[in-house]
Amino acid sequence: MRHSDVTGDDGTWAGLCLDVRDGGRRPGLCVFRAGQRLLLSQLSRPVLLAVVDEDLQGVDFWRTDGYRSLVPPLRADTARALAGSPQRWAHRFARHLAGAAEGPLHEGRWLLSYDSPLARWRHPGDSHARHWRSMLVEGHPDGYVDWFLHAHAWEILPLRPVPDADDGRVKAYRKQARDGTLPPVLLWWVSGLDCHLVLDGHARLAAAIAESVEPAVLELRRALPRDELAAGVEEAVDTYERELARFAGLRSVHGSAVPNGAAVAGPELARRLHHLHTAQRPTWAWPLPGGEERWRRIARETTGGTAWPAASYGAPPAAS
CATH class of the missing domain: 1.10.287 (Helix Hairpins)
Incomplete structure (x- = not known):
């Protein structure tokens, strides 16, 4: 993988371009599609099941406990050494992404951007805690991403439950948030869900919200071929x-x-x-082998037979 720095119109650093050349290999963290049904899988483990509304007003999801972070635990001394330098953090995360068999990178160009729209959506009267808490999509194991009420609101869907403010890891990160040494949260923009997925930093995001500070974020997305x-x-x-x-x-x-x-x-x-x-491009989604029937089978196994959503994975209606 080759990478190069990207600057804004004013010459300031804006992100890191990742040029992946892997011969078209399917990534370990992969979005599959079967009609209006999506499956996010990590090394064959179901991570997230989703069903897009027929009227395209949102998406129902079921989140498993199968996701594993791509980034090893970050030491406090590393956080202090890289504090205030999103460019150095981007290069560090890029190395982890390139070396992760369970990551989302595949053939093509990617952008690891520091210029995320998430912070720009905050109303001047809102605290950081209120704003970033409102960005989180709630629900575990199931929930709903509302495209009608939150169209283009750039919400954040964690791939595992965000820990409480008194969680041990969050407490450690809260001190870093107060000191200004909190590492960035790594996000992945997935166009089929119209939201960001948290690849790494669930506890760091919780710490920033608990301390009402703006978390640094690095956003991964596909770029022009x-x-x-x-x-x-x-x-x-x-x-x-x-x-x-x-x-x-x-x-x-x-x-x-x-x-x-x-x-x-x-x-x-x-x-x-x-x-x-x-410029960003839509997220690639691979056809799910076995199509909708296989998706329904995975949904039954993953949810323990729960009728979720009620009309989505039973047998297709008979022709009249």
């Missing part, structure tokens, strides 16, 4: 050169009072290139 990126860059550069040529023609007619166009075309080129390098 290499061919689309190359075509987009070529088009942006062609547009830039044509604009400079247009200004040159005006200068030849009207003289040097006409600007050379760089002050206009240059920033626009920079914006287009930044957008191309940071």
Whole structure:
């Protein structure tokens, strides 16, 4: 895996681009699809079952206890050494993602972004605790992601229950939250659920909420494929050169009072290139072998036969 830093329009660090070349291998943490039913599986362990509403207003989910974090426990001395440097944390998490057989990375380009929209949604009158608590999707083992009331609200769906504020791990992280050394929370944007999944940092997120501080987050998402990126860059550069040529023609007619166009075309080129390098693409979902019938069988086994959701995994209705 190759990686390179991504900067914003103002030159500040915005994230890390991960270029994965694995020959199309299916990842260990994988989204499968069967009609409107989804299965998140980690090394063949069911982690999350989901059913999208027929009217596309939300998704019912059932969360198992099968998820295993991709990141080993973070030591306090490491947290102090990397405190305040999301760039160094991004490189560290990228190494764990690249080496994790149970992770979500597969062939293509990815962005590990520090510029998450989650913090920007906070109302000035809301405390950090209230805002981030409102971002959490509740329910265990089952719950509902409401797309109607929370359209594009960028909610967070933990892959295991978020521990209480008095949990031992959370207490240790609360001190780091107060000291400003709390490591980032690692999130994965999954478009089929229209929300973020917590890959690592459930206890750290709980600590930040308990202390009412804004948690640092690093958001993993798919980026433009290499061919689309190359075509987009070529088009942006062609547009830039044509604009400079247009200004040159005006200068030849009207003289040097006409600007050379760089002050206009240059920033626009920079914006287009930044957008191309940071634009996201939908999450890949693999067809579930065995289709809906297999999904229903996994649902029965996972839920212990619970009728969840009631109309979703019984036998298909007979044709009339």
